[in-house]
Amino acid sequence: MNTKYMNPYLAGFLLGLLLLATIFITGRGLGASGAFKNVIIAGVITTAPNHAAQNPFYQDYVGKDKEPPLKAWLVFEVLGVLFGAFLSGLLSNRLKWTTESGPHLKPQWRWFFAALGGMLFIAGAQMARGCTSGAALSGMAVLSTAGFVTMMAIFGTGYMAAFFARRLWK
Amino acid sequence: MGPFVPELISEPFNLILAFLIGIAFGFILEQAGFSSSRRLAGVFYGYDFTVLRVFFTAAVTAMSGVLLLGHWGYLDVDAIFINPTWLYPAIVGGVIMGIGFILGGYCPGTSICALAIGKVDALFFVIGGMVGTFLYAEIYPSIQSFVNSSALGPIYVFDSLGIPQGVFAFILIAVALMAFILTSKIEKKVNPDNAPSLSFPTFSLRLATAATFLLALWFLWMPDRKQYLEQMVSKTDYILQNPVALMPVDELAFRLVDRDPRLQIFDFRSEDEFQQFALPNSVRLTERDVLGKSGNELIRNEFLKKVVIAKDLKQAETIARILMHLGAKNVYPLETDIHTFAQLFHLQPNEVKPAQWDTGLDPITLQFRKMASETLKQMIAEEKTKGQKKPRAVKKIKGGC
Known part of the structure; x- marks a missing residue:
């Protein structure tokens, strides 16, 4: 394989078939942000069990009879994503430590904004019960109202905020 | 599925x-x-x-x-x-x-x-x-x-x-x-x-x-x-090619009184109606039990004689046809709606005065209905005290981020 990206419609079609197969076999869609949640929950419960016991955020996982937070569907799925993307990068010759940023932005600032963006994105995903994959894409596939509301809120805000963030990308 | x-x-x-x-x-x-x-x-x-x-x-x-x-x-x-x-x-x-x-x-x-x-x-x-x-x-x-x-x-x-x-x-x-x-x-x-x-x-x-x-x-x-199946089984051609046998009221009463273990009544009326009045040995089902994947194990049991009761005969027939189309065997809609059945056997719970027995009937049927009426009333009362069977709940899949 070469370093060219796949045709977007073909990629979308394959992604759609994968999502359909996932729904057909397991009854649920794809996701990502849930894995972040479970990793943090596992970390806090292990390092500060008393702190976790006082916060209702952790209540589903605190206690002896509860499933360990890392033994979750999305955690295994995201591990797969990491591996699958690595495989794709390997085959398409794209494995390289780089920082990608807009033409007028220093890498340090790119790192700062990436961290800030990640912080907001994944915190927002906890509030909305899902991110672009879990809430928007999978939600749209099963025609849930939440899926469409979340999708419009994410992309609508993205367009409105794009003007203010143009120095980052253009 | x-x-x-x-x-x-x-x-x-x-x-x-x-x-x-x-x-x-x-x-x-x-x-x-x-x-x-x-x-x-x-x-x-x-x-x-x-x-x-x-x-x-x-x-x-x-x-x-x-x-x-x-x-x-x-x-x-x-x-x-x-x-x-x-x-x-x-x-x-x-x-x-x-x-x-x-x-x-x-x-x-x-x-x-x-x-x-x-x-x-x-x-x-x-x-x-x-x-x-x-x-x-x-x-x-x-x-x-x-x-x-x-x-x-x-x-x-x-x-x-x-x-x-x-x-x-x-x-x-x-x-x-x-x-x-x-x-x-x-x-x-x-x-x-x-x-x-x-x-x-x-x-x-x-x-x-x-x-x-x-x-x-x-x-x-x-x-x-649901609409698709209803439309399909309501077509004249389909009805002609797939005749449905109705369950006569007296046969149903006889099997009930006889406590026939192979009889199973499916009641598709609303929860309220079902609570108000139901026949003994009946389970209330919904369209989910018919169309869903887990369905109801009773529907799949081909040895049971399955009697379908719904809001009226037309609906019962449609449901029976859909059930048979989806592979169920031995399905019979009851030939009348449940209230007519209850009247024929004098089972209405809130009856002020007992209605007259239909004297036009032949004496053997009349006598059977009178006897069945007593037994059925007893059976309904028994069922009330021990509680009706509940269909199995469907397991919901957990998901999300």
Whole structure:
């Protein structure tokens, strides 16, 4: 394989078939942000069990009879994503430590904004019960109202905020 | 009939599946170029609409598949996970995510992909995401009431908009196709030199577009599975080719009084009506028990003589036909509605004075009905005290982020 990206419609079609197969076999869609949640929950419960016991955020996982937070569907799925993307990068010759940023932005600032963006994105995903994959894409596939509301809120805000963030990308 | 979790696929195997599905997910996202933040951000500046193309094509493909598989009866759409709506948290969370997207250049899934091929900025995004989740957990107690407000449950978007499912599917596909055309034009204007070339030959792309549009048109006319089955079994040809034997009232009474172990009554009336008056040895079923994947084990038991009671004879006949079409054997609609049956045997609970027995009947039938009446009354009273059988509850699949 070469370093060219796949045709977007073909990629979308394959992604759609994968999502359909996932729904057909397991009854649920794809996701990502849930894995972040479970990793943090596992970390806090292990390092500060008393702190976790006082916060209702952790209540589903605190206690002896509860499933360990890392033994979750999305955690295994995201591990797969990491591996699958690595495989794709390997085959398409794209494995390289780089920082990608807009033409007028220093890498340090790119790192700062990436961290800030990640912080907001994944915190927002906890509030909305899902991110672009879990809430928007999978939600749209099963025609849930939440899926469409979340999708419009994410992309609508993205367009409105794009003007203010143009120095980052253009 | 899908989905195969939780009945056919065990929990450990499901986790292995999750890993395998994740590999395919990551592979496709990376191949599509979602490991590049500049490419992802391009959708907001008009220089690269890859995200929109991949995202919309995937959503339309998966949605069409879910609708078609549900329509043909391969997928139990009521058993799959529909992510519930918390309206205001979804909007506020979405707005925060939108800001995070434009600043960070990734979404959670794509940041994992980019990290996998060595993007340092993605590493920062992921670490930031961990910190963000922790901070969210810390402030969670104070925003908990908001986060759990406006809970609308697992609602469908077409119901929220008040339009039929097929019409919504048509609109979504039409909007997606128009967006593809429009954004290609914008891209050429904003980024004339580097607009991503489409490697599909134009002819295939046009063919795919036409096929998708035809599918959308078909969705417009496609009835849902229940309507489809009802229409099919109500056609004159179908009725002529598939005659249904009715259950005579006296035979039913005899089998009830005889405590025939092979008799099973299915009552399709509402919960209220069923609570008010029901025949002994009957279970209340709903359309879910007929159309859903787990169904009811009693329906599948071919040795049982299954008597169908519904609001009226017409509905009972339709349900019986659908049951038989779906493979059930030995199904008989009761020849009258349940109230006529109750009158014939003087079973009405709130009867002020006993109605007159029909003296036009031959003496043997009359005597049988009088005797059956007593026994049936007793049996109904017994059933009341011990409580009726409840159909098995359907296991819901957990999901979401």
